[in-house]
Amino acid sequence: MNFINVNDNKVTEFLRNNLDLILFQFIMFTKLMLYAKQISPDYLYTKVSQPVIASILILTSFAVLLKKDNRINFLYIIDIIISFVLIADILYYKYFKDITTLAALRNIKLLGGVSSSVSSLLNLKDLLYLIDVIILIPYVKVYKKNNISIKVSLVKKLSAFIIMFLIGISINVKSVYALSKEQPTLLTSMSNRIYLTKMIGNINFHAVDTFNYINTNIKNSKKLPAERENEIKNFLSENNKNTGTVLRGAAEGKNLIVIQVEALQQFVINKKVNGEEITPNLNKWINRSLYFDNYFYQVAGGNTSDAEFMTNNSLYPAESGAAYSSYSNNYYNSLPKVLKDNGYYTAALHGNNEGFWNRNVMYQAQGFDNFYGQHSFNIDEEIGLGLSDKSFLNQSLEKLKSFKEPYYAFLVTLTSHHPYNDVEKYGDFNAAEYENSLLGNYLKSIHYTDEQLGMFLDNLEKEGILQNSIVVIYGDHFAIPREQINELYNFEKIDNASDLTWFQYQKVPMIIHFPEDENKGINHTYSGQMDLYPTLANLYNLPKSYMFGKDILNCNGDKVLFRNGSFTDGNVFYISWTNTYYDIKTGKVIEETEELKKKKEDFSKELQYSDETLNQNLIKSFKEDRKLTLK
Structure with a gap:
């Protein structure tokens, strides 16, 4: 009986000390899968669920390196950022049937001229992505105030980080490799952004877009090889x-x-x-x-x-x-x-x-x-x-x-x-x-x-x-x-x-x-x-x-x-x-x-x-x- 109680206490203690991480992963997964359904209602989500989980794991892995209060703030800010990105992507999809990119953000000043068109596409369903952000405000304060922060050694933090990060990266590499075999040029050309998003998830898409944007700017600063010209x-x-x-x-x-x-x-x-x-x-x-x-x-x-x-x-x-x-x-x-x-x-x-x-x-x-x-x-x-x-x-x-x-x-x-x-x-x-x-x-x-x-x-x-x-x-x-x-x-x-x-x-x-x-x-x-x-x-x-x-x-x-x-x-x-x-x-x-x-x-x-x-x-x-x- 004592053994059971000890284990129960450990589970309770683990859940209490990691509630923020568990809640973050659940909320992110729900939002990202809801988004996947919005851009393709008839799509089978078994393929995209793995890279979605992987991308959330990678984000979470960085959080475990931080002190408790800083960790909660980090997760809350990431939640807000991803929520606004998803809303922006949904609106962009409704209007252009495409996914927004870093290069597209260069034209954000032009949205003033079509603000009525964009705003007409916004509905209450899109604001669901922000509900948790608002609801969690008082709970975050209470959780931070009442939670007793247990000191965790740097070795344990690094171990948790490495395990979570490597699991996330491994799943992503597997997904990206499968996609590259199916459509060899898609990850670099990004000619089909909707399909790419559906196959690797929204967070991974924006990571690939960021990499390509930076890489393209670097490559464009160099002259093309003569044979390519x-x-x-x-x-x-x-x-x-x-x-x-x-x-x-x-x-x-x-x-x-x-x-x-x-x-x-x-x-x-x-x-x-x-x-x-x-x-x-x-x-x-x-x-x-x-x-x-x-x-x-x-x-x-x-x-x-x-x-x-x-x-x-x-x-x-x-x-x-x-x-x-x-x-x-x-x-x-x-x-x-x-x-x-x-x-x-x-x-x-x-x-x-x-x-x-x-x-x-x-x-x-x-x-x-x-x-x-x-x-x-x-x-x-x-x-x-x-x-x-x-x-x-x-x-x-x-x-x-x-x-x-x-x-x-x-x-x-x-x-x-x-x-x-x-x-x-x-x-x-x-x-x-x-x-x-x-x-x-x-x-x-x-x-x-x-x-x-x-x-x-x-x-x-x-x-x-x-x-x-x-x-x-x-x-x-x-x-x-x-x-x-x-x-x-x-x-x-x-x-x-x-x-x-x-x-x-x-x-x-x-x-x-x-x-x-x-x-x-x-x-x-x-x-x-x-x-x-x-x-x-x-x-x-x-x-x-x-x-x-x-x-x-x-x-x-x-x-x-x-x-x-x-x-x-x-x-x-x-x-x-x-x-x-x-x-x-x-x-x-x-x-x-x-x-x-x-x-x-x-x-x-x-x-x-x-x-x-x-x-x-x-x-x-x-x-x-x-x-x-x-x-």
Whole structure:
């Protein structure tokens, strides 16, 4: 009996003296697994639970080295930090369907302009991560006050630290090794951050991200080996070869007007609500234009700015963060720069703050002669984030009339920006059963923008500008965030949606209008924003150099590659975050073949080529080498 009592006392004493460590591990595990479920409700958590436990063990191991009061403070602070990181990651995931990174934090100042969009995604469920932080405040004080700190020798502390640390590291090494065998480049390229997070857990993901961020900055300070530069140069040379002559030079000498429409998603085209067309004007102009109905947005952390970046440069978005912020000092062989070299006046027009997304710097870096931002317009009517599309397009028309021909005008609209909450200013479109929902508000906002685009195009025609101009219109990114995708599925009457379903709805309209409605029709090629510059280069008979996209009109095959590593060839869709292949026609999951595996590896390498091109400012090096060769 005494033996039992002695053991009971020891257990009680152990629990009392280590309650803070036990409670911390339990709370962290619960939060991290809740987070895993939020980013992937259908995921099996047996794989991620081991690295999650391992990462918690590693954190806890450092705590055992500290004195009791300091240990409690350390664990409490770590709890607070991880809680805020998880909330930030959840919000970022809801908006961008990605995980936040250190590089993305460089753009945190830009969140002020979209604070209403971000805050609209926050709900009470997300604040569950902070409940324990608040509840534990009085208990931490009481525990520290009443707990008798037992002195533990340094040897025992070090022993406990080493055991816990080594167990944690061993489990992590095993998980990371298994992942590296499955997808060899994923840990370094981080091209599929969601899948990576699901496989190794949130804490380990951020540890890998931190390591890669520091390592990348160190590597970028050094010049790439000559053989790697030549490898990238040869890839681009092969990729930029002309493959056909369809409409070659058809736009030569004509003005180019490109309109990037905020959150214009394809599902609204030719759709009606309560008998009324959502986008009657775009529907009309699609019938008068060359329409690309399998055109995908390919944006990443830079969102709207990424769409601009790809359209004007045919370079993939930055690996993390936004290229507009991270690479504003680079040299670009951009569309405005090349047109400028061919005698064009080039201008960018947008009704938002000039410094937002670093546009005032990046437009100059890309070769625009002028940027007409917020201060170049009379802010006489505001809707949503700023100047209304009606006022912006009317004032832009007056500016276009004053431009010296030929010119390239790049316009970016604003009113139809998430969360579409200025409903009383959008007009009287009846969203019927979708009233007072995010989808219903979006339908109202995009109907308003469609009306303004219709008037703008009609006025271009009345002024005779269309007679000597090519007009391109496309959407920049999604309208309905993944968090509210069921509203879209209900609207489309879709049951049993899969990841393939989600991706198939990430198309945006893209039309190219020619004078006299020439070349109208539908192009079904699977393509994306990376491909617009090469296509325009063909139409304007411009040199094709340093482009990762393809000329849609003369390509050898369908290909769309996304920043997260997903891709499609028009027949198969690879979803990177679940490492799954779908047959597009049947919608069924198919097994990986050697051919598909090679495509996945080649496309991962292509993303790395683009990253290195940006990181090392290689276009400048390539141009300088070319000049020396010509001499």
